[in-house]
Amino acid sequence: MADRIKVFHLEDYKILRDGIRFLLSQDQDIDIIGEARNATELLDYLEKNSVDVLILDIYLDGMEDWRTPDGFEICGIVTQQYPQTKVVAHSVYDDADRVAKIMRAGAMAFVSKKSGYEELIHAIKLAYAVKRYICTETSKKLKNLNEFLSGMEDTLKAENEFFSRREKIVLELMAKGYSSKDIAKELFISEKTVETHRKNMVDKACVKNTVELMAYASSRGFLKN
Amino acid sequence: MADRIKVFHLEDYKILRDGIRFLLSQDQDIDIIGEARNATELLDYLEKNSVDVLILDIYLDGMEDWRTPDGFEICGIVTQQYPQTKVVAHSVYDDADRVAKIMRAGAMAFVSKKSGYEELIHAIKLAYAVKRYICTETSKKLKNLNEFLSGMEDTLKAENEFFSRREKIVLELMAKGYSSKDIAKELFISEKTVETHRKNMVDKACVKNTVELMAYASSRGFLKN
DNA sequence: AATAAAATCCGGGATTTCCCGGATAAATTG
DNA sequence: CAATTTATCCGGGAAATCCCGGATTTTATT
Known part of the structure; x- marks a missing residue:
């Protein structure tokens, strides 16, 4: 870990961007180098700059608009066009279907918004190190219910092994x-x-x-x- | 911990004595110096030898016989006559009443037979160090049901604090x-x-x-x- | 008010862990 | 079979922990 991890945050709520910017600034290894409210701003930024980790709020406001891609699409675009940029999905919805969907879309990590910032930091570091991660709460929930094993074996396997x-x-x-x-x-x-x-x-x-x-x-x- | 902890095991099932003897032999700090199937054998031994910790199965066979003391009585006798000998109660019955009863009888620790040997080892070491202990499972069970707080506040308080x-x-x-x-x-x-x-x-x-x-x-x- | 428990601080020396950077052999996996 | 992962081993030096034994002040508790 020579350089700090360059993190970009895509989230439509300002209060959350502000809070997370502050919280993550506490960590020595992390630098929030940019923030955006929508996909356009993000993709503009990515064209000109390199980003190590993208914190991606899957459900953005104004998603009703068919012209702007939703979180899953963004995730797919980013992971394909900028493979060096790892995606940490951040969402309030932590059901098996959506977690599986975002992971399939190429996200390296999923962190529920119910989780504390420590989980987010941890997810960022793991994603940066190209390691999959699912936050404790969600992980437990999915593990217990055994919902997850059907679609996303590999990820959980990675957790177990x-x-x-x-x-x-x-x-x-x-x-x-x-x-x-x-x-x-x-x-x-x-x-x-x-x-x-x-x-x-x-x-x-x-x-x-x-x-x-x-x-x-x-x-x-x-x-x- | 200069010397090893001298442990005596009172248990009527041989298979359990054998198993526990083997399991505890793994631990550097513990020495099983004696075993018995009934109170008489134990008390005979105690007259002539010093014992640090007694693992006491509360429900022994042949307890129907009114002449032999039951587990609770044994616990009382030992803790009074041989105060340097600490009692770790070991039983399948882990309801609040019986746990409270054995602790009141002077036991330093209670470990359910559902627990693994690690719990037993831990209980022995804590008992030896004159610290009360109740195994994780039982502790959780009693904590959740809030049954225990009435009669035995001090012990659980010690756990919480x-x-x-x-x-x-x-x-x-x-x-x-x-x-x-x-x-x-x-x-x-x-x-x-x-x-x-x-x-x-x-x-x-x-x-x-x-x-x-x-x-x-x-x-x-x-x-x- | 007296006693006990908790929180604070200190030092020296032994032991352990951490961090840097290696290397080799075996097993697994593609 | 080649590539990767795993398991093994090594050394030096810095940093941290552990262990011994203290001490004082503050905060309960009785």
Whole structure:
């Protein structure tokens, strides 16, 4: 992460743009380089500038107008014409159909507006690292109802197999308070290997350290306990 | 924790004694120094040996016999005559009445047989450290139904207010990947103070380090996210 | 008002993690 | 079979945590 992540925000409510701009400005790695209220403004901007991550409110006002594309179309256009720009879908509607639809349209992440800004930040970082993500609430909802598995296996699979077999074992031992040295002894591998697994998981989850990794893994049900 | 925790197991089913003996042998800090099927064997043993923690199955076979004490009585006898021996109650029945009864009889912890061995290990360590504990499942069940608050306030209160206000704030920031330095800046306190809070939480939870603390706190719903 | 608990601060030294940048072999997947 | 991922291993140095043992002030609680 040498440079900051260049984020563009498409959202028709000013109060939300303002709020999110402020909240995301807190994060060291994120730069909001532009905002827009509609697709035209966004596409104009994209023609002349490079954007790492687009926060896309799927339901924009004035969508009744048949001439302007809706959120799903925008997502499709952006991901096809500007593949380096990753889309984080942001919406109040978090039902399986619409989440699946936007992901199929090429979004890297979906975050419900019910979620806090932490989720959004996390989604941005993961999207930037070309990793799919669905916010905790929505993820839980869809997982429990088992609605999602039909249309979008790959995404959930990616969630389930987020960590490798070995990494999961290391994670479990970490959760039991084992140090790298302890884990190395337990698994008959080098301490350095354990540290690598640890580091790889921290990177995969886009978190800062193993403590946050633990919070992340635990809240996402990656642990047995 | 210089010496291992000397654990005695009272349980009438052999298969359970065998299983638990094996499972607990995995833990570095725990030594199963004895087992028994009935109260007589236990009390004989206690006369001659010291026991740190007694895992007590409350409902033993042959309890119909009026001459042998039941689990609650055993608990009372042990906690009174051998106060250094802490009782971890283990039972299939996890309703409020019986949990309250066994805790009133002097048990330091209650673990449902529906729980995994990790809970049992945790209960043993907490009991050894003279801390009350009720397993996650039972705790949740009783908390939700609000049955428990009437008779045994102190115990549940201890669960709810396990961490102090300040500690909880530090915990939240830790879960976000903040280092002690980061937290210190955020809260305008010294780095050393943060480390103290950290350490105190690790001690309270009877865990080895902050990573395990995080797993513990998260699985127990101590975190917002 | 006395006692207890919580929050704050401090230091030194051992241990651990984190971060940088590697490398190799095995397994999986396309 | 080639490419990718996974699992393994390594080193050095900076940063952070852990562990030992304190201490003071503020805030309950009784």
